[in-house]
Amino acid sequence: MNQAYEVSHLLAGAMLVTSFALLYQERIAAVLNAFAAQSITLALSVAWAAWSDNRPDLFITALIALTLKGIVIPVALHRTVARLGIHREVEKVVGVGVALMVGLALTGLAQALVVKVATGTASHAREELALALAIVLLGFLMMIVRRNAVTQVVGFMSMENGLILAATGARGMPLVVEVSVAFSVLISLFVFAVFVFRIRERFDTVDLEALDRMRGDSR
Amino acid sequence: MTRDLLVQLLAQGAQMSFVLLIAPLAVGVVRRVKARLMRRQGPPLLQAYLDLAKLLRKESVVAESASWLFRSAPYLIFALTWVAAALVPSFASGLMFNWAADVVALVALLGAARALLALAGMDVGTSFGGIGSSREMMIATLAEPAMMLIVLTLAIAAGTTRLAGVADFFIAEPFAVRVSLALSLIALIIVALAENARIPVDNPATHLELTMVHEAMVLEYSGRHLALIEAASHLKLVLYLSLLICLFAPFGMAPATAGLYGWAIGLVAWIAKLLGSAALLGVWEVSIAKMRVFRLPDFVGIAFVFGFLAILLAFLTRGVLA
Numbered sequence: 001m002n003q004a005y006e007v008s009h010l011l012a013g014a015m016l017v018t019s020f021a022l023l024y025q026e027r028i029a030a031v032l033n034a035f036a037a038q039s040i041t042l043a044l045s046v047a048w049a050a051w052s053d054n055r056p057d058l059f060i061t062a063l064i065a066l067t068l069k070g071i072v073i074p075v076a077l078h079r080t081v082a083r084l085g086i087h088r089e090v091e092k093v094v095g096v097g098v099a100l101m102v103g104l105a106l107t108g109l110a111q112a113l114v115v116k117v118a119t120g121t122a123s124h125a126r127e128e129l130a131l132a133l134a135i136v137l138l139g140f141l142m143m144i145v146r147r148n149a150v151t152q153v154v155g156f157m158s159m160e161n162g163l164i165l166a167a168t169g170a171r172g173m174p175l176v177v178e179v180s181v182a183f184s185v186l187i188s189l190f191v192f193a194v195f196v197f198r199i200r201e202r203f204d205t206v207d208l209e210a211l212d213r214m215r216g217d218s219r
Numbered sequence: 220m221t222r223d224l225l226v227q228l229l230a231q232g233a234q235m236s237f238v239l240l241i242a243p244l245a246v247g248v249v250r251r252v253k254a255r256l257m258r259r260q261g262p263p264l265l266q267a268y269l270d271l272a273k274l275l276r277k278e279s280v281v282a283e284s285a286s287w288l289f290r291s292a293p294y295l296i297f298a299l300t301w302v303a304a305a306l307v308p309s310f311a312s313g314l315m316f317n318w319a320a321d322v323v324a325l326v327a328l329l330g331a332a333r334a335l336l337a338l339a340g341m342d343v344g345t346s347f348g349g350i351g352s353s354r355e356m357m358i359a360t361l362a363e364p365a366m367m368l369i370v371l372t373l374a375i376a377a378g379t380t381r382l383a384g385v386a387d388f389f390i391a392e393p394f395a396v397r398v399s400l401a402l403s404l405i406a407l408i409i410v411a412l413a414e415n416a417r418i419p420v421d422n423p424a425t426h427l428e429l430t431m432v433h434e435a436m437v438l439e440y441s442g443r444h445l446a447l448i449e450a451a452s453h454l455k456l457v458l459y460l461s462l463l464i465c466l467f468a469p470f471g472m473a474p475a476t477a478g479l480y481g482w483a484i485g486l487v488a489w490i491a492k493l494l495g496s497a498a499l500l501g502v503w504e505v506s507i508a509k510m511r512v513f514r515l516p517d518f519v520g521i522a523f524v525f526g527f528l529a530i531l532l533a534f535l536t537r538g539v540l541a
Contacts, residue, residue: 006397013398013532020524024517096517104527111535127535 135162252501279442351435368526
């Protein structure tokens with residue numbers, strides 16, 4: 001039991017670290033690789049939970065996470081980036097240092113919140129929940145600080161990774177929900193992809209600031 | 220009773236001399252591994268000793284504009300670093316002065332040595348020294364808070380800031396993987412690289428680069444002053460390697476109650492681990508390139524982020540926030 005908890009805690013912690021890597025990386029290819037690493041860690045974490053808690057249905061979740069988010073989506077995004085020709089540095093709203101500091105604050109916030117809200121639950125469930133919430137918040141942050149459409153997609157997916165992690169820890173997300181979430185994410189990827197190409201067609205860039213100009217916000 | 224005291228005193232003295240004696244060898248191992256990986260012959264393993272011996276014999280040239288600070292700084296830096304290095308438990312945790320081996324004290328000793336070095340770098344008034352000092356302080360302002368966070372994480376886990384206590388705790392504790400400890404290990408490695416002016420931060424192998432940090436500060440030193448500064452930087456390397464070993468791989472270290480036999484095992488284990496980690500450092504330095512100076516805050520910032528995460532997770536595990 002103790003060891004099972006240690007391994008799952010380690011994997012969740014590793015996911016949090018990859019979330020910070022997403023914030024830290026400057027190039028789109030590196031961001032996508034960090035995202036793939038996060039998804040694969042998620043798959044490992046879910047598979048570990050399935051094995052140690054003897055919940056075989058979670059293996060399917062792990063498999064979905066591994067194939068879809070660990071392989072298919074990163075490869076698809078890599079190809080999108082290659083087609084768009086935007087493998088250069090990511091445009092950011094704030095610098096890396098500020099983003100990391102805000103990320104730390106959000107992690108602290110997530111922990112303080114979970115500790116206050118989930119009193120009485122077992123300590124390891126609480127920790128897992130805190131880490132998952134931190135990953136979700138960091139995904140939000142990533143969507144806020146990166147202006148590039150592709151990295152926004154990555155931020156969204158990383159948020160979803162955090163949600164799956166939370167669901168695994170909270171024992172009892174039905175498989176149907178699981179599968180539907182996975183597919184809605186896949187569909188959202190297609191929507192995003194179409195959207196990204198449309199933005200490109202219209203404005204010759206995937207920098208979302210172009211949309212502000214379109215809306216008439218003066219800068 | 221007096222005999223016990225004598226043995227204790229001897230053991231502590233032995234530790235002080237071991238760190239001093241092995242330091243140039245550790246540096247020699249790093250250089251040798253690097254050279255071999257680059258398919259060069261490389262200097263002999265004992266080259267660092269020969270360098271020190273040569274420098275000690277040479278006359279020391281001091282600039283006309285140098286003040287007393289410039290002349291006394293090498294001795295003070297050497298003394299402070301030696302004391303700090305000798306405080307880190309190496310082969311046994313139960314030595315006489317281990318009450319003084321507090322991590323906070325360690326950070327303070329190193330901080331004092333660094334401040335002296337930075338002042339000495341600016342003392343003569345050459346532009347290179349000033350650049351070096353300014354960069355060194357920039358790195359230090361990022362590395363030192365990270366170091367304190369790491370220290371506090373370990374202190375939370377072990378319940379003490381005494382290094383020997385922390386080592387004892389980890390020897391007694393069954394092998395465990397903890398996220399906070401893994402994070403602080405990474406953070407401490409980054410801090411160690413930054414503090415020792417190793418490759419992604421600074422290149423120790425060159426004097427002739429506009430991006431150098433440590434070498435820029437000591438450019439004006441020569442003769443025995445330079446020898447002391449070099450010896451201090453060797454000691455600092457051994458200090459950080461010993462610290463990593465003591466905190467994260469204390470296996471084989473003699474516990475507080477061990478006798479001479481335990482000490483012998485501890486000594487062999489420590490030397491093997493020290494030289495092994497020096498070789499790893501060599502491999503690491505060959506594998507990556509030096510960073511631009513303006514990327515450094517980001518790199519050392521990772522150590523701070525990891526240290527902070529580690530302490531948050533440690534708090535969470537302990538339920539301190541609740």
